[in-house]
Amino acid sequence: MTTIEIGKKLVDLCKAGKNAEVIDKMYAPNIVSVEAMAGNPTMPQRMEGIAAVKGKNEWWHKNHEVHKAEVTGPWPNGDKFIVGFKYEVTAKSGPMAGKRFTMEEAALYTVKNDKIVQEEFFYHMGG
Amino acid sequence: MTTIEIGKKLVDLCKAGKNAEVIDKMYAPNIVSVEAMAGNPTMPQRMEGIAAVKGKNEWWHKNHEVHKAEVTGPWPNGDKFIVGFKYEVTAKSGPMAGKRFTMEEAALYTVKNDKIVQEEFFYHMGG
Numbered sequence: 001m002t003t004i005e006i007g008k009k010l011v012d013l014c015k016a017g018k019n020a021e022v023i024d025k026m027y028a029p030n031i032v033s034v035e036a037m038a039g040n041p042t043m044p045q046r047m048e049g050i051a052a053v054k055g056k057n058e059w060w061h062k063n064h065e066v067h068k069a070e071v072t073g074p075w076p077n078g079d080k081f082i083v084g085f086k087y088e089v090t091a092k093s094g095p096m097a098g099k100r101f102t103m104e105e106a107a108l109y110t111v112k113n114d115k116i117v118q119e120e121f122f123y124h125m126g127g
Numbered sequence: 128m129t130t131i132e133i134g135k136k137l138v139d140l141c142k143a144g145k146n147a148e149v150i151d152k153m154y155a156p157n158i159v160s161v162e163a164m165a166g167n168p169t170m171p172q173r174m175e176g177i178a179a180v181k182g183k184n185e186w187w188h189k190n191h192e193v194h195k196a197e198v199t200g201p202w203p204n205g206d207k208f209i210v211g212f213k214y215e216v217t218a219k220s221g222p223m224a225g226k227r228f229t230m231e232e233a234a235l236y237t238v239k240n241d242k243i244v245q246e247e248f249f250y251h252m253g254g
Binding site: 004034035036072073074075076077078080081082084104105106108120121122123124 | 202
């Protein structure tokens with residue numbers, strides 16, 4: 001598969017809300033996930049391995065109610081592609097609990113042997 | 128300056144149509160520019176040096192009439208940031224001459240010592 005084909009598959013699944021399926025079907029076992037910022041001691045900035053990434057994704061969906069999701073792209077270059085995400089959510093826990101807010105980020109994915117081997121999230125928090 | 132500050136400066140200049148000023152003021156002399164695709168023998172996929180990048184930018188603006196430009200972001204992660212561009216243009220030369228079309232791309236910038244040392248453009252042409 002070409003990078004653009006893999007990117008379109010990911011975008012289609014995300015648009016359908018099937019983010020867990022992206023991880024199950026499209027991610028390599030040794031996937032590396034890099035956040036723009038460290039969360040807390042149990043949520044490090046860099047995670048490795050499908051179990052850790054699956055755990056992070058489950059945590060996020062358990063702790064956020066998603067009202068609206070917009071997915072744009074993919075935009076490819078070589079073995080990488082970029083996807084834009086815009087979520088309107090209400091946090092269910094933590095300091096933002098009960099607050100509704102918009103999250104906007106860009107994700108940079110790296111493909112190898114038809115599998116996604118790295119996801120890097122680009123965003124800014126706090127003004 | 129932080130990555131987000133540099134990203135915001137670039138976005139503000141691009142929104143004001145001052146793309147040439149971005150190159151003059153924000154780019155390192157040895158800037159590396161990577162397109163998603165090779166153009167032609169005089170427009171290679173990878174260019175190095177401020178003169179080549181300036182030339183590419185001037186060529187683009189001479190050969191496209193820009194009707195509308197939308198710039199989104201910046202979204203930072205470490206020493207990199209992503210910016211989204213959406214242009215409505217009419218080509219002035221080449222196979223698309225006289226045709227009006229929309230170009231959408233994401234750009235990934237790398238910062239070092241407060242200067243942009245790399246720009247990588249992510250896009251897909253042709254369906």
